[in-house]
Structures are given as structure tokens and as C-alpha cells.
Amino acid sequence: MRADTVRDLCLADRRATAADALAGGGAGAVEAIVRELTDASSPVDWRHVAPVLRRIGATAFEPLVRALVEAGGEEARERVGAAFMRLGEESLDRYTAALSHPAPLVRRQAVRGIRYCDEPGPSALHALLPLLGDADEEVAVTARDVLMDRGPGLGEGLARSLREIRREGPGRARARALSVLAAVGGEPALSAEDLAAVERLIRVKALDECPVALWACWNHWIAVPGGDRDGIMETLGLTGPRPVTFALGNDIVDSDAHDAGAGGVEALTRVFVTPELDGWTFVLGAWCDPCSEERSEEVLRLCTRLSARYGKAQAYYYGAQGDGSAWLVAERGTVLRRYCETGEGEDELLTLGEPLPFERARRAELGLNPEWDPAQESDEDEEDWRTAAFDLAPELARALGVSPLDIGPDTRARGTGVVALTPYGVARSVPTGAYRV
Incomplete structure (x- = not known):
């Protein structure tokens, strides 16, 4: 040939x-x-x-x-x-x-x-x-x-064979067998001994760990002032809290956010509730999305309730891969503003309230009319604003309080973070996966 x-x-x-x-x-x-x-x-x-x-x-x-x-x-x-x-x-x-x-x-x-x-x-x-x-x-x-x-x-x-490797070896296969067990069967697939060992490792690591930035490809979070973690969870209807390290909590919501990006409802089953960080508590996970069709109205209702109890509550979405921003700001039981700029055709239908001072100031910096009327905007001005708003959520969160994307070793932390079940998680099984502790 x-x-x-x-x-x-x-x-x-x-x-x-x-x-x-x-x-x-x-x-x-x-x-x-x-x-x-x-x-x-x-x-x-x-x-x-x-x-x-x-x-x-x-x-x-x-x-x-x-x-x-x-x-x-x-x-x-x-x-x-x-x-x-x-x-x-x-x-x-x-x-x-x-x-x-x-x-x-x-x-x-x-x-x-x-x-x-x-x-x-x-x-x-x-x-x-x-x-x-x-x-x-x-x-x-x-x-x-x-x-x-x-x-x-x-x-x-398969789970039975992997547990046998965990018990009998060979030794160099045991750690990898544990990772596979977690990925294919989740926590229910682990033996009691392995589960106890993981929980012990989390407790040890959580004793002296430093806060780290909470970052995913798709970031969704609710921010509430103060450190009443249990009260925030009660208001949101979250249950079954399990202590986690920052690395584990972030790894879980990052993995779940990828599932949410693929349209998986199972990605709404759990959230990471942080310790109090510089005076704020954050609830992270796709369940907190203020602009998705599945969650937008419920997140609005929950933030309204949180703000009535704690004075303020905010919800954000930020797509770190150029997928846009959204924000919802509530105070004392009233929604002040909801705005989305994600490139989706229905974004404008979610807009509520008047532009925030931060939005007006950013428009002025861009040379645009701070008191804008979308119906009277030129195509060029509208495009300039949309381009800027695509990446605005982290800056707005920082201006109104603290952004979880900015957390670092110097952040003041009080308490322990947990992963908790949402009402979806109570009704469904949570996704399986192997995560960093």
C-alpha cells in the first residue's frame, strides 16, 4: 500500500x-x-x-x-x-x-x-x-x-470490589479505591471506617485552616450580614449540616455548578454555608442563583425574608468564564433591585427596582447617562453598558459588603463552615463525587 x-x-x-x-x-x-x-x-x-x-x-x-x-x-x-x-x-x-x-x-x-x-x-x-x-x-x-x-x-x-481493596489491599491501591468509591457511590458507598476517617480528617484540618477565596466557573451566592449561621439556615429551609473545610465546600459547589450548567436539577441539592467572614455569612451553590428560570422567584422570596430578619440580604451570580452577572439586593423586607446581564434573551424580564447608586456611578464612569432609560438608549450605549455589566457582580458585592471571591488568609473568620441539604436535597439523592478535603 x-x-x-x-x-x-x-x-x-x-x-x-x-x-x-x-x-x-x-x-x-x-x-x-x-x-x-x-x-x-x-x-x-x-x-x-x-x-x-x-x-x-x-x-x-x-x-x-x-x-x-x-x-x-x-x-x-x-x-x-x-x-x-x-x-x-x-x-x-x-x-x-x-x-x-x-x-x-x-x-x-x-x-x-x-x-x-x-x-x-x-x-x-x-x-x-x-x-x-x-x-x-x-x-x-x-x-x-x-x-x-x-x-x-x-x-x-463495583462498590463491593472497591471496599474489598480498601480492606485487603494492595496498599498502593487503597487511596485510589477510596476516590473511586466516592465518585461512583458517594457517601453511602463508604464503609463506616472510611466515613469516620474522612470526618476525622475534616475536623483536624478545620482547626487551623485559613480562609480561601471561594471560586468556581459559575459562582452563585447569597450574602447575609452577621454570623447567625443556624438562623440563616432555618430561614432558608436548609437541613443536615455537615462540617467541611473551605477546600471541600468550594470543591463541592464548583462541581455542582458544572452540573447546573448542564441543566441538572441534582446540582440544586446542597449548598456551602460559610463561617462568618469579615462580618458576613455566605451561602454558596447553584441553588442560590438569582436569575435562573428554576430558582429566580424563590431566591427573591428567600432574600426578602432574610432581609426582614437581618436587615440586608443579597444574591449574586457571576460567570467567571465570561458568562455574565446578576444581582439581587433586599433591605428590611423589600427588594430594592434585581438586574441580570447574562446574554440570555429573557434577562430584561427579571429587572426590578431602580438602579443602585453603584450602577449609576459606573455608568457615569463610562460616559453614559446615569439615569438611563433602556427604551431611549442608543445601540452603542446599550452595548457599552451590557459589556460592563457582564463582569459587575463581584465589584458590586465588594461595594455593598464583602465578595466571597476576595476571601483570603487575612479575612477574619468565626465559626465553622458546613455543607447543608436544600429542600431539593431532602427530596432527591445528592450527586456523587470525590472532592478535596
């Missing part, structure tokens, strides 16, 4: 003809493809050849294994490996057999091959368990990550 035929895969007008020729070329075609993958000067990469190798089928597997072992440089190994791990479900049994290959690179790429199968099935995932204690650290970590990603839903059988 000529190299030109493989290189024709790079050309849109020749790709289909070349693919058909190679797919029918058997071992000779595989040999030609491997030569191109191991040639750093070749324009061919895995995107061009993976569909063809899948069509060739079983004949492609062993030549790719040999190429992984024999490839002369890192770039060549990466190119071959990328194609090897995308051979698809037809190679699942071969991937599973390759988990015991003497070369760590082959074992690692076989694990990744299982990950890329749409439906690897319980037997293939169970075959990864011995690799949690693999002598090669990268192989072991890759096996852990695949099990954490693909293991949820496998049920008690």
Missing part, C-alpha cells in the same frame, strides 16, 4: 476514495498507516486514520501495539497512541486483554481505549480494578480516572 494513499486522507476531495482503498487493504494498509503515524514529518494524524482503522478491525490492533512499544520518539508514540485508543467497541476485548501487557504505555493506552468505548460494560470496567495498584503511577491514575468517570451506575458490585 502506497504512502500517497494514506496521505490522501488529508485531502477532502480524495478522502473517501482513499478510505475505501485502505479499509479493504488489510494488513498492508495498517502497515502503511503505522509508517505515517511514526513519521514526524507526515501530515497524517489520528483524526485522518482512526475511522479507517476501525473499518479494518481486528487486523489493526497488534500492529498498533507493536508501534507503541517500538516508536522512536514521544511525538510518534503520541500519534500512534491517539489512533490506538480510538478503535472502538469492536476492540473492547483486546483492550481488556492488553491491560496486562508488560509495557506501561500499552496498558495506559488500553485503559484510555476502554474509556473511549461508548458502552464498555461492567466486565471491562471491573478489569481496571487491579490497575489501581499498578507499579506505573500514570497507569494507576488513568485507571482511577476512567473508573471515576465511567463507573457511576454500575451499582453495588
